[in-house]
Amino acid sequence: MLSDFIPFFIQLGIAIGLSFTLLKAAALIGPKRANVIKQGTYESGMDPIGSAHQRYSVKFYLVAMIFIVFDVEIVFLYPWAVSFREFIAAGVGPGVLGVIFLFVIILAIGLVYDIKKGGLEFD
Amino acid sequence: MWGDMAATLSLVIVSLAGLALVVFDAFNNRHVATPWIAGLALLAGFIFEIVGLGGPEGTAYSDMLRTGGSAAFVNALVLGSGVLTVILSVPYLKKIGHNIGEVYALILFATVGMLVLGAANNLIAVFVGLETMSICLYILTGFVRSESGSAESALKYFLLGAFSTGFFLYGIALLYGATGTMDFSAMKAGVEDGGGVMFWGGVSLLLVGFLFKVSAAPFHMWTPDAYQGAPTPIAGFMATASKTAAFGALIIILYKALPTERWTDVLAVFAVITMVVGNIIALSQQNVKRMLAYSSIAHAGYVLVGLSSGLVEGYSGALFYLMVYVIMNIGAFGVVALLEWDGKEGSEQTLDSLAGVGYRKPLLGWAMVVFMFSLSGFPPLAGFLGKWAVFAPAVDAGLVWLAIIGVLASAVSAYYYLRVLVVMFMKTETEASSKLADSFTIPRSSAAVIVLCVILLFVFGLTTSVIELTDGFFQSGSVATVLGP
Numbered sequence: 001m002l003s004d005f006i007p008f009f010i011q012l013g014i015a016i017g018l019s020f021t022l023l024k025a026a027a028l029i030g031p032k033r034a035n036v037i038k039q040g041t042y043e044s045g046m047d048p049i050g051s052a053h054q055r056y057s058v059k060f061y062l063v064a065m066i067f068i069v070f071d072v073e074i075v076f077l078y079p080w081a082v083s084f085r086e087f088i089a090a091g092v093g094p095g096v097l098g099v100i101f102l103f104v105i106i107l108a109i110g111l112v113y114d115i116k117k118g119g120l121e122f123d
Numbered sequence: 124m125w126g127d128m129a130a131t132l133s134l135v136i137v138s139l140a141g142l143a144l145v146v147f148d149a150f151n152n153r154h155v156a157t158p159w160i161a162g163l164a165l166l167a168g169f170i171f172e173i174v175g176l177g178g179p180e181g182t183a184y185s186d187m188l189r190t191g192g193s194a195a196f197v198n199a200l201v202l203g204s205g206v207l208t209v210i211l212s213v214p215y216l217k218k219i220g221h222n223i224g225e226v227y228a229l230i231l232f233a234t235v236g237m238l239v240l241g242a243a244n245n246l247i248a249v250f251v252g253l254e255t256m257s258i259c260l261y262i263l264t265g266f267v268r269s270e271s272g273s274a275e276s277a278l279k280y281f282l283l284g285a286f287s288t289g290f291f292l293y294g295i296a297l298l299y300g301a302t303g304t305m306d307f308s309a310m311k312a313g314v315e316d317g318g319g320v321m322f323w324g325g326v327s328l329l330l331v332g333f334l335f336k337v338s339a340a341p342f343h344m345w346t347p348d349a350y351q352g353a354p355t356p357i358a359g360f361m362a363t364a365s366k367t368a369a370f371g372a373l374i375i376i377l378y379k380a381l382p383t384e385r386w387t388d389v390l391a392v393f394a395v396i397t398m399v400v401g402n403i404i405a406l407s408q409q410n411v412k413r414m415l416a417y418s419s420i421a422h423a424g425y426v427l428v429g430l431s432s433g434l435v436e437g438y439s440g441a442l443f444y445l446m447v448y449v450i451m452n453i454g455a456f457g458v459v460a461l462l463e464w465d466g467k468e469g470s471e472q473t474l475d476s477l478a479g480v481g482y483r484k485p486l487l488g489w490a491m492v493v494f495m496f497s498l499s500g501f502p503p504l505a506g507f508l509g510k511w512a513v514f515a516p517a518v519d520a521g522l523v524w525l526a527i528i529g530v531l532a533s534a535v536s537a538y539y540y541l542r543v544l545v546v547m548f549m550k551t552e553t554e555a556s557s558k559l560a561d562s563f564t565i566p567r568s569s570a571a572v573i574v575l576c577v578i579l580l581f582v583f584g585l586t587t588s589v590i591e592l593t594d595g596f597f598q599s600g601s602v603a604t605v606l607g608p
Binding site: 095109110112113117 | 124
């Protein structure tokens with residue numbers, strides 16, 4: 001059974017080998033002419049101001065959490081929307097519509113909770 | 124679909140109540156009605172499951188969940204434990220100043236997970252239930268964020284729990300790869316044709332996941348830390364309801380999906396390790412909650428003795444033992460929760476802080492006497508009947524050595540259970556009074572729960588009708604010897 005995967009492992013080996021070879025080759029034979037602009041953090045951007053090691057409000061994690069919730073929602077909604085015509089053709093359209101409404105309502109409850117608890121208020 | 128919902132009405136009620144509670148709490152923060160909504164929803168579910176106990180067994184949601192029979196029994200235990208936990212939590216959380224509405228919503232969502240787990244008929248349902256339950260319990264363990272001990276225990280519980288979930292999921296994946304099905308009954312075919320390396324590897328990983336959740340040694344390390352840091356009534360909930368649901372799923376998997384005598388020796392070894400480790404380490408505990416945690420590990424070992432017999436009597440005995448275990452531990456954690464109010468001494472939860480409580484608060488003292496005697500297995504209390512129900516099938520199955528070790532382990536356990544009573548009663552009142560802080564009042568609701576647990580322990584210690592009921596959940600005869608290579 002494992003022998004079915006031999007082509008996969010060969011390709012994996014080639015991919016890893018090739019990337020290491022190219023990296024090493026570039027380091028060995030590439031010209032190295034450093035100057036101030038090239039060594040900057042953003043070569044064609046603005047000059048950085050101060051250190052990046054700064055404190056910032058962990059409130060951002062709430063935004064990140066809400067983002068993940070709605071990201072996952074799309075993962076469910078998209079295949080549902082794509083196959084909805086087939087559900088209608090099979091005659092289960094209203095039921096499937098009800099199920100997805102339930103799903104969205106449950107998500108909305110989370111959003112209502114978050115807003116009421118002040119999760120989106122920055123002071 | 125409506126038929127499925129009617130068949131699993133308790134699940135629907137508790138889920139909807141949980142969602143409603145989140146919205147209600149968002150608009151009315153810390154409202155007095157919040158615990159009432161949670162408690163009444165759990166009570167409604169409990170009544171539904173009790174009514175369903177006598178009804179026919181069936182499946183719902185395309186064979187994903189089972190209804191009636193053992194599923195109804197396990198779910199009734201979970202819901203009953205939830206009701207009592209909510210009642211005990213209200214005064215406790217008010218006392219520690221964290222009576223927030225989310226706690227009750229989380230208890231409801233954790234219960235939903237347990238209901239799915241206890242009624243699962245499919246590995247996917249097991250996994251979804253297990254995770255819903257675990258995630259809520261991680262939060263409940265650590266919701267007193269200001270206490271560093273609470274946060275520490277939550278983090279330990281979360282990291283180890285997530286790790287064990289990995290084992291569990293990998294086991295499911297291997298089993299699916301080996302048999303091409305997630306359904307318990309269909310999986311039996313994998314046993315019948317002997318199974319391959321992949322099949323037995325998957326089963327072993329699945330077992331590791333389950334043994335972690337029921338805190339059997341050597342997967343028990345998280346238990347004392349998690350129970351010590353968690354708010355005491357919540358620790359009682361974790362100790363009783365989550366273990367009951369996990370054992371309920373394990374019993375059904377052993378019975379329906381993997382009926383083979385291969386389990387006898389494996390589970391017997393785990394039972395011995397768990398009983399010995401739990402009881403020996405409990406001997407040296409000075410913290411009452413840690414002591415109860417190690418005792419709960421030992422009790423998981425007793426349940427495993429019943430399972431390792433491989434007889435249906437063992438499975439039904441294990442279910443009965445779980446019921447007794449729920450009642451004893453909810454009561455014991457309830458008493459400890461009340462005594463924690465006893466000033467600084469009490470909040471440290473040390474054994475010495477109990478000195479003289481038997482005289483000062485006779486109700487708590489005598490209730491603790493009943494719980495401790497029942498935990499150590501004295502007749503005529505239910506704990507004795509429970510031990511008989513799990514040890515007798517082991518003897519019938521020829522595992523006499525296992526039953527002997529079990530009885531010896533429970534003899535050892537008597538030392539640390541009775542030591543609690545020694546501290547409570549044998550220290551004279553004057554000697555004790557130096558340790559006592561201001562007097563406190565026992566809330567009527569908590570007292571009612573504790574008295575109810577005491578009464579139930581006496582009632583179930585004197586009647587075998589529940590064992591007859593649980594016997595009816597399984598077809599008679601030995602499962603283990605029917606199949607297997």
